Amino acid sequence: MLYRTVGQFKTSYAADHALFPVRQDAWLLGVILVFAFVIFPFTASEFAFKALLIPVLIYSLAALGLNILTGYAGQLSLGTGAFMGVGAYACYKLISIFPELNPIAAIFLSGFFSAAIGVAFGLPSLRIKGFYLAIATLAAQFFLVWLFEKWAWLYNYNSSGAIQVPTVSSFGVPVFGPNALSIVQYYVVLCIVTVITIAAINITRGRIGRIWKAVRDMDIAAELVGINLMKAKLSAFAVSSYIVGVAGALFVFLWRGAAEPVVFDIPLSFRVLFIAIIGGLGSILGNFLGAILIVALPVLLGTVPAALGLPISSAMVEHLNTMIIGALIIMFLIVEPHGLARFWEIIREKLIMWPFPH
Amino acid sequence: MEFVNSVFVKPFQDMAGAPDFLLQVLWEGLVAGVLYALIALGFVLIYKSSRIFNFAQGIMVVFAALTLVTLYEKGVPALLALPLTLAVMFALAVAIERVVLRPLVNQPDIILFMATIGITMFLIGFGETVFGGENKAMITEALHIPTGSYTFEPFGGLVLIEQKDLTAVVGAVVLVCCLLLFLHRSRLGRAIRALGDDHQAALSVGISLSTIWVLVWFIAGVIALATGIVWGARAGVSFALEVIAYKALPVLMLGGLESVSGAIVGGIAIGVLEKLFEIYWGQPLLGGNTETWFAFVLALIVLLFRPQGLFGERIIERV
Numbered sequence: 001m002l003y004r005t006v007g008q009f010k011t012s013y014a015a016d017h018a019l020f021p022v023r024q025d026a027w028l029l030g031v032i033l034v035f036a037f038v039i040f041p042f043t044a045s046e047f048a049f050k051a052l053l054i055p056v057l058i059y060s061l062a063a064l065g066l067n068i069l070t071g072y073a074g075q076l077s078l079g080t081g082a083f084m085g086v087g088a089y090a091c092y093k094l095i096s097i098f099p100e101l102n103p104i105a106a107i108f109l110s111g112f113f114s115a116a117i118g119v120a121f122g123l124p125s126l127r128i129k130g131f132y133l134a135i136a137t138l139a140a141q142f143f144l145v146w147l148f149e150k151w152a153w154l155y156n157y158n159s160s161g162a163i164q165v166p167t168v169s170s171f172g173v174p175v176f177g178p179n180a181l182s183i184v185q186y187y188v189v190l191c192i193v194t195v196i197t198i199a200a201i202n203i204t205r206g207r208i209g210r211i212w213k214a215v216r217d218m219d220i221a222a223e224l225v226g227i228n229l230m231k232a233k234l235s236a237f238a239v240s241s242y243i244v245g246v247a248g249a250l251f252v253f254l255w256r257g258a259a260e261p262v263v264f265d266i267p268l269s270f271r272v273l274f275i276a277i278i279g280g281l282g283s284i285l286g287n288f289l290g291a292i293l294i295v296a297l298p299v300l301l302g303t304v305p306a307a308l309g310l311p312i313s314s315a316m317v318e319h320l321n322t323m324i325i326g327a328l329i330i331m332f333l334i335v336e337p338h339g340l341a342r343f344w345e346i347i348r349e350k351l352i353m354w355p356f357p358h
Numbered sequence: 359m360e361f362v363n364s365v366f367v368k369p370f371q372d373m374a375g376a377p378d379f380l381l382q383v384l385w386e387g388l389v390a391g392v393l394y395a396l397i398a399l400g401f402v403l404i405y406k407s408s409r410i411f412n413f414a415q416g417i418m419v420v421f422a423a424l425t426l427v428t429l430y431e432k433g434v435p436a437l438l439a440l441p442l443t444l445a446v447m448f449a450l451a452v453a454i455e456r457v458v459l460r461p462l463v464n465q466p467d468i469i470l471f472m473a474t475i476g477i478t479m480f481l482i483g484f485g486e487t488v489f490g491g492e493n494k495a496m497i498t499e500a501l502h503i504p505t506g507s508y509t510f511e512p513f514g515g516l517v518l519i520e521q522k523d524l525t526a527v528v529g530a531v532v533l534v535c536c537l538l539l540f541l542h543r544s545r546l547g548r549a550i551r552a553l554g555d556d557h558q559a560a561l562s563v564g565i566s567l568s569t570i571w572v573l574v575w576f577i578a579g580v581i582a583l584a585t586g587i588v589w590g591a592r593a594g595v596s597f598a599l600e601v602i603a604y605k606a607l608p609v610l611m612l613g614g615l616e617s618v619s620g621a622i623v624g625g626i627a628i629g630v631l632e633k634l635f636e637i638y639w640g641q642p643l644l645g646g647n648t649e650t651w652f653a654f655v656l657a658l659i660v661l662l663f664r665p666q667g668l669f670g671e672r673i674i675e676r677v
Contacts, residue, residue, distance in 0.1 A: 076468060076471075124658060124661065124662060127661070127662055128662075131411045131471065131615065132611055132615075132666075132667070134471075135608065135654070135657070136654075138604065138654055139651065139654035139657070142604075142654055145650075146647065146650050146651050149647075150644065150645045150647070266604070273475075274475075274479075315486075316487070319484075320483065321483070322479055322480075322482050322483030323482075324483070325479050325483075326476045326477065326482070326483060327480050329472065329473070329475065330458055330476040330477065330480065333462065333469055333472055333473050334461045334462060337469055
């Protein structure tokens with residue numbers, strides 16, 4: 001009923017492929033953005049910012065980066081965590097070498113470093129395919145994390161071996177570090193995620209996105225119709241690693257406040273991969289749905305049983321969380337391999353058809 | 359010049375200078391390599407028969423070893439705990455086939471791969487809930503694994519060979535021989551290989567897909583138990599053991615995903631080379647702990663020249 005499309009005529013090919021072919025989609029997005037930009041910041045508690053809102057946005061961004069590589073260009077990567085690390089360490093070095101640099105500019109710049117590293121480790125994809133490539137990306141994962149640990153220049157030779165976020169201000173307002181307010185950090189993260197998501201939507205539905213999809217579906221066929229495989233694959237690695245690197249910088253500088261190399265180890269890569277799978281490979285919306293699920297699940301497990309009078313220990317919460325995520329992945333792959341995003345598609349179609357079954 | 363010397367000359371001088379130490383390093387590498395080969399073998403078996411890249415092999419090693427140790431701690435005699443653990447691994451194989459694999463028949467490879475990651479996560483959470491997260495000692499004495507050591511004195515030096523490592527190597531060789539005999543001489547083994555060649559052709563001559571899958575996952579479980587026992591005897595049993603599964607991945611890349619002999623050669627090569635690199639190049643020049651990535655980088659370099667691994671089947675692509 002709400003999704004009645006009667007009277008919305010498309011008179012040109014371009015209109016048919018517009019960003020919002022159905023007007024209600026635009027309204028719905030508008031409502032979500034109002035919630036994100038106005039209602040959440042003024043109602044959320046400190047805990048909600050730190051445990052839900054900020055991590056959901058950051059994980060969504062990381063999953064978006066991975067999804068461009070795996071979901072759109074078809075190159076499976078298990079090295080996301082390490083590329084996030086490259087972004088975080090690049091940002092750390094940038095603000096320690098150029099203390100005058102605006103922190104938001106530093107975050108956007110740090111993405112270019114991870115993009116460069118991503119392209120370097122993406123080069124084997126020109127010869128190696130499928131599972132072999134997935135294992136090759138693990139080389140990046142293990143090598144880079146080792147490098148973060150051993151190359152003392154990266155963490156300014158401090159004794160702990162970890163990076164500590166200093167207080168850095170943008171136009172007089174602290175953005176990084178312990179003095180920054182959560183609401184400021186939330187707005188910074190939200191704006192960056194919004195800008196990059198809009199860019200990603202437009203890249204993936206444009207010419208480059210179509211080239212990636214052709215390569216994903218069958219790379220030899222794509223080559224035969226004149227697509228330059230090297231450009232297509234390396235551009236996917238570059239764009240993906242850029243977004244993942246920015247997500248990594250946000251992860252450390254606007255959320256965790258400090259990071260040891262082990263933070264970027266393989267469990268982080270897997271968490272991002274799970275968000276992308278559960279959300280839906282080859283979908284932008286899915287990353288956000290998947291991140292909400294994965295971030296909210298441990299919080300729910302930690303609070304709901306306690307509220308119901310069933311106190312479970314925090315170790316138990318973690319074990320149950322791992323177990324449920326495993327079961328959820330299997331369930332999603334069996335029931336709906338296209339993830340949560342596909343569920344939304346189905347609901348939307350039903351709403352448009354309603355009250356008719358077909 | 360200093361640099362060239364420290365990379366290309368000094369390590370070899372060190373090797374020649376202390377041949378007994380070199381022998382010791384080679385032996386340690388060989389033992390580690392045999393264990394990598396065992397895990398890789400579990401991967402290869404499942405990949406050959408079902409084209410599933412089984413990421414859960416590492417956690418199956420931990421799961422089997424923990425089941426065995428926990429049963430023993432609960433008072434079950436060791437020689438009874440062993441068959442009971444095998445029964446648990448069989449039940450696990452049946453459950454995985456029934457719940458996960460059967461609904462996913464004919465899905466793309468990547469979906470099945472992700473499903474095995476899901477199995478891994480589930481087993482980690484389940485295992486930690488049931489067994490607890492702490493490190494346990496493997497029951498070496500109760501299983502009558504000798505724990506002494508032999509010493510040799512070649513070149514006037516000293517080489518120490520632990521009996522449990524020797525047992526591990528001998529056990530692995532016996533296991534691999536049995537497996538190869540089973541795959542090549544028995545009816546069921548032939549069925550497994552037939553399924554690996556062509557699913558539809560195998561089905562059309564009456565080979566049951568679900569039976570073979572259960573069987574293959576059970577064999578992978580047996581290999582996992584063997585690996586868990588020998589590795590647990592060296593380093594204790596805990597979920598940290600799962601990381602050794604990642605070590606089997608470069609072995610697979612090096613040897614080729616379909617090749618049993620590739621898994622063995624690749625495993626031993628990687629075990630020995632990463633030990634040599636760590637001792638003679640990694641620790642003096644790079645600050646140590648290079649074992650975490652050396653195998654991957656080596657495999658990556660080999661793959662750039664042979665994309666299907668050293669022994670893999672030639673990749674032929676058609677449009």
